[in-house]
Amino acid sequence: MLDHIVNGLVLGGTYALVAMGLTIQYGIARIMNLSFGDTIIAACFATYLLFSALNVGPLLALIVLVPAGYLINLGIYRVIMKPLVTRAPDDGALEVDSILVTFGLLFVIQGVLLTIFGGGYTSYSFLNQPIEVLGTAVAANRLLALGLSLAIGAVLVAVLYRSRWGMILRAVAVAPQSAPLFGIDTDRAARTAFALGGALAATGGVVLSMFQTFTATGGVVFTMKALIVVILGGKGSVPGAIIAGLLLGLVETFVAAYVDPGLTLASVYAVFLALLLVRPNGLFGKA
Amino acid sequence: MKPIHAFPLAGAILVALAAAPLFVSDYWTGVLLGMTGYVTLATAWALFSGPTRYVSLATVAFFGVGAYTVAVLNETLPYPLVLASAAGIGAVIALVVGLSTLRLAGVYFVIFTFGLAELVRQTVSWWEVNVTYTMGRYVFLPFEGRHIYWQLLALATVTLLISWGIGRTRLGLALQAIGDDETVAAHAGIDVTRVKLLLFVISATLITLTGAIQAPRWTYIEPSIVFNPTVSFMTLIMALLGGAMRLWGPLVGAIPLFFLFEWLSVSFPDHFSIILGLLFILIVFWMPQGVLAKIEDLRKGGRT
Amino acid sequence: MSAALQLDNMHKRFGGLVAVKDVSFALTPGEVVGLLGPNGSGKTTVMNMISGALPSDGGRVRVSDTDITRMPPHRVARHGVARTFQLVRPLPTLTAGENVLLSLAFGHKRHWGREAQAMVEEKLAFVGLGGRGNERVGNLTYIDQKRLEMARALASEPEILLLDEWLAGLNPSELKIGIDLVRHLQGQGMTILLVEHIMEAVRALCSRCIVMSAGEVIAEGGTQDVLSRPAVIKAYLGDDHA
Numbered sequence: 001m002l003d004h005i006v007n008g009l010v011l012g013g014t015y016a017l018v019a020m021g022l023t024i025q026y027g028i029a030r031i032m033n034l035s036f037g038d039t040i041i042a043a044c045f046a047t048y049l050l051f052s053a054l055n056v057g058p059l060l061a062l063i064v065l066v067p068a069g070y071l072i073n074l075g076i077y078r079v080i081m082k083p084l085v086t087r088a089p090d091d092g093a094l095e096v097d098s099i100l101v102t103f104g105l106l107f108v109i110q111g112v113l114l115t116i117f118g119g120g121y122t123s124y125s126f127l128n129q130p131i132e133v134l135g136t137a138v139a140a141n142r143l144l145a146l147g148l149s150l151a152i153g154a155v156l157v158a159v160l161y162r163s164r165w166g167m168i169l170r171a172v173a174v175a176p177q178s179a180p181l182f183g184i185d186t187d188r189a190a191r192t193a194f195a196l197g198g199a200l201a202a203t204g205g206v207v208l209s210m211f212q213t214f215t216a217t218g219g220v221v222f223t224m225k226a227l228i229v230v231i232l233g234g235k236g237s238v239p240g241a242i243i244a245g246l247l248l249g250l251v252e253t254f255v256a257a258y259v260d261p262g263l264t265l266a267s268v269y270a271v272f273l274a275l276l277l278v279r280p281n282g283l284f285g286k287a
Numbered sequence: 288m289k290p291i292h293a294f295p296l297a298g299a300i301l302v303a304l305a306a307a308p309l310f311v312s313d314y315w316t317g318v319l320l321g322m323t324g325y326v327t328l329a330t331a332w333a334l335f336s337g338p339t340r341y342v343s344l345a346t347v348a349f350f351g352v353g354a355y356t357v358a359v360l361n362e363t364l365p366y367p368l369v370l371a372s373a374a375g376i377g378a379v380i381a382l383v384v385g386l387s388t389l390r391l392a393g394v395y396f397v398i399f400t401f402g403l404a405e406l407v408r409q410t411v412s413w414w415e416v417n418v419t420y421t422m423g424r425y426v427f428l429p430f431e432g433r434h435i436y437w438q439l440l441a442l443a444t445v446t447l448l449i450s451w452g453i454g455r456t457r458l459g460l461a462l463q464a465i466g467d468d469e470t471v472a473a474h475a476g477i478d479v480t481r482v483k484l485l486l487f488v489i490s491a492t493l494i495t496l497t498g499a500i501q502a503p504r505w506t507y508i509e510p511s512i513v514f515n516p517t518v519s520f521m522t523l524i525m526a527l528l529g530g531a532m533r534l535w536g537p538l539v540g541a542i543p544l545f546f547l548f549e550w551l552s553v554s555f556p557d558h559f560s561i562i563l564g565l566l567f568i569l570i571v572f573w574m575p576q577g578v579l580a581k582i583e584d585l586r587k588g589g590r591t
Numbered sequence: 592m593s594a595a596l597q598l599d600n601m602h603k604r605f606g607g608l609v610a611v612k613d614v615s616f617a618l619t620p621g622e623v624v625g626l627l628g629p630n631g632s633g634k635t636t637v638m639n640m641i642s643g644a645l646p647s648d649g650g651r652v653r654v655s656d657t658d659i660t661r662m663p664p665h666r667v668a669r670h671g672v673a674r675t676f677q678l679v680r681p682l683p684t685l686t687a688g689e690n691v692l693l694s695l696a697f698g699h700k701r702h703w704g705r706e707a708q709a710m711v712e713e714k715l716a717f718v719g720l721g722g723r724g725n726e727r728v729g730n731l732t733y734i735d736q737k738r739l740e741m742a743r744a745l746a747s748e749p750e751i752l753l754l755d756e757w758l759a760g761l762n763p764s765e766l767k768i769g770i771d772l773v774r775h776l777q778g779q780g781m782t783i784l785l786v787e788h789i790m791e792a793v794r795a796l797c798s799r800c801i802v803m804s805a806g807e808v809i810a811e812g813g814t815q816d817v818l819s820r821p822a823v824i825k826a827y828l829g830d831d832h833a
Binding site: 032034080083084092093095096097099100101103104105106107108109110111112114115220221223224227228231260262263265266269272273276277 | 393398417520524527560
């Protein structure tokens with residue numbers, strides 16, 4: 001039972017990590033990014049490449065891939081998203097536009113990955129040795145993944161809630177119309193938020209690749225789960241994403257262990273459905 | 288064009304299309320079949336997602352349900368009942384999705400439909416493996432390409448008629464109002480949730496039937512075959528290219544894109560995902576209302 | 592005679608903020624009553640709770656003895672309540688005539704077809720937009736959009752009309768036209784609740800006023816009387832001027 005809890009937390013930690021990125025993109029930049037999961041998978045493949053071709057370990061890969069994720073997404077925002085933001089008459093229209101555009105982007109990224117890497121399952125071996133934790137054996141890479149997720153989550157929460165810059169981002173999420181009245185450059189905040197979300201996606205990809213096999217077409221399922229975590233935790237709430245992510249990871253692991261591994265997605269959806277009926281604004285959103 | 292001219296013209300074209308398989312090769316019948324299928328999918332998709340702006344990404348979920356229902360029931364029930372069952376199942380799934388998401392903001396609907404195909408596929412696979420102990424089903428219906436084509440042609444006609452009919456009634460006005468401003472629509476007396484639900488169920492049922500009718504094309508059906516995400520993507524891009532708010536928009540978008548799709552899958556099979564994705568992004572950027580609307584704008588003097 | 596519109600102990604909170612606290616008042620049929628108060632006093636929230644745009648957290652709303660508390664907007668509309676919105680919200684992809692037709696088609700008498708077309712023209716003419724049914728909403732001036740807003744509300748054939756700062760942003764001659772229009776409606780027996788800041792209009796149209804401040808009713812009575820009370824002046828202008 002204990003190893004399920006640990007595995008559940010590891011998986012949940014990764015979900016929390018990626019959901020943080022998506023909740024920032026959706027809550028602050030107001031972009032519903034359906035290609036988010038594919039960004040994660042792209043980072044998985046990049047880590048794999050660095051590891052197998054250049055013998056660069058995932059931890060070192062972070063140093064390259066996280067800034068890369070930031071800059072690439074900054075570019076995507078400037079070129080693709082900004083024109084949509086400018087022309088959208090209201091939030092609803094922007095949402096529809098961003099859904100459509102990122103849906104197309106999803107196919108582009110997936111297509112590129114398929115062309116380069118093919119459709120098979122990929123993985124690499126890193127820190128596979130088991131470590132004793134509370135009486136049960138856990139793979140070292142999973143522990144590292146969990147540690148990284150929690151550490152990054154803690155740093156992000158600290159930055160968002162303690163720094164002036166973080167306060168600006170939160171202000172834009174909460175009151176986008178009023179933010180400019182306080183001298184906040186909402187465009188810059190949105191740009192930064194989108195890029196930051198991308199950086200978190202890249203981090204999530206690196207972390208995930210350490211212990212999970214991945215495939216070029218796996219992005220959709222990831223995006224879906226990240227979306228559900230975002231809604232569960234409340235749109236734009238990073239603490240919410242962390243808790244909801246951990247929860248979902250636990251639910252999925254327990255369903256796989258005690259019910260059936262083939263029903264994990266169904267269980268995630270069941271949670272989503274229950275949430276929609278009871279508290280659509282999330283566990284932590286405004287009721 | 289006034290209806291008094293349009294109807295006989297459309298009727299004549301329909302007769303010509305129906306007669307086609309008697310004069311052309313099997314290959315071209317297959318092309319017409321595929322194209323008619325997509326015209327139906329795109330028009331049915333636009334029926335709901337066009338005016339309400341609730342983007343449904345679940346087209347292939349319903350398509351697959353239709354096809355798979357036929358695969359499961361084709362030896363147990365007479366064909367008309369099989370089709371009716373497929374339609375019924377599609378409608379029920381649409382009701383579940385609709386009742387849980389349509390009274391909320393559009394994004395919940397999108398999220399639900401985004402993963403729906405994958406969810407249904409996985410659930411069906413699980414069911415087949417663990418409950419019925421089968422993997423894959425056989426469709427033994429005595430239909431040739433032309434028979435499937437004629438059925439699809441009938442369905443396409445029905446779909447277009449439904450779309451045309453709704454546009455002329457109160458319901459069409461309500462739909463447009465809902466897409467513009469739900470609060471104002473509600474204050475005018477429109478039960479917004481009920482209208483959305485009705486349209487979504489109609490749209491989903493038509494899509495389910497399209498899949499059901501096409502099932503005999505694959506003699507052997509497995510979940511991974513009929514729940515192919517490309518179908519959802521193609522439907523969307525076709526409807527958007529032509530214009531999701533126009534009666535003929537989806538048809539106008541479906542025909543050229545279908546040919547492009549066929550050509551790409553032969554010439555650039557590994558890249559068509561990328562090419563279509565880029566094309567889609569371009570359409571959202573430059574022609575979000577579709578080609579027909581763009582042409583109209585240009586004729587009016589170039590104001591976008 | 593039962594009240595046309597009756598509110599009892601209406602309450603609304605947004606998170607930690609109590610926007611409306613224990614608000615009660617009643618309108619007799621045919622009255623034009625002003626709902627006044629500085630910005631943020633909760634007037635629009637009260638309007639939203641009556642029209643169904645916002646669910647109340649407590650209290651009761653009745654229209655001629657029918658309880659409409661927490662009903663969704665489309666059902667409230669069918670019970671004879673119509674409203675205009677503070678920021679004009681014409682439906683952009685519909686023509687002016689279609690905007691009006693919408694309310695006619697889905698109001699509590701559900702008109703359609705030729706009969707409805709005639710009524711569309713009648714409503715448009717009443718507000719001064721006669722013959723302009725085919726115009727695109729985007730081409731209308733601000734005051735014309737306001738007129739359309741009124742036409743759309745009237746097309747629901749309401750017994751009670753909620754006007755949410757409908758006269759705001761008008762120049763003096765436009766204001767006079769607007770006031771005359773409301774007076775005309777009053778002459779036809781419409782019960783009207785007027786949220787307004789423009790005192791000239793309030794004095795001209797309202798026999799009675801209810802003043803809110805910080806979510807509560809602080810004064811109620813004849814217009815002249817209420818507007819000269821120190822508490823009301825203080826609420827609007829602050830302590831110095833009382």
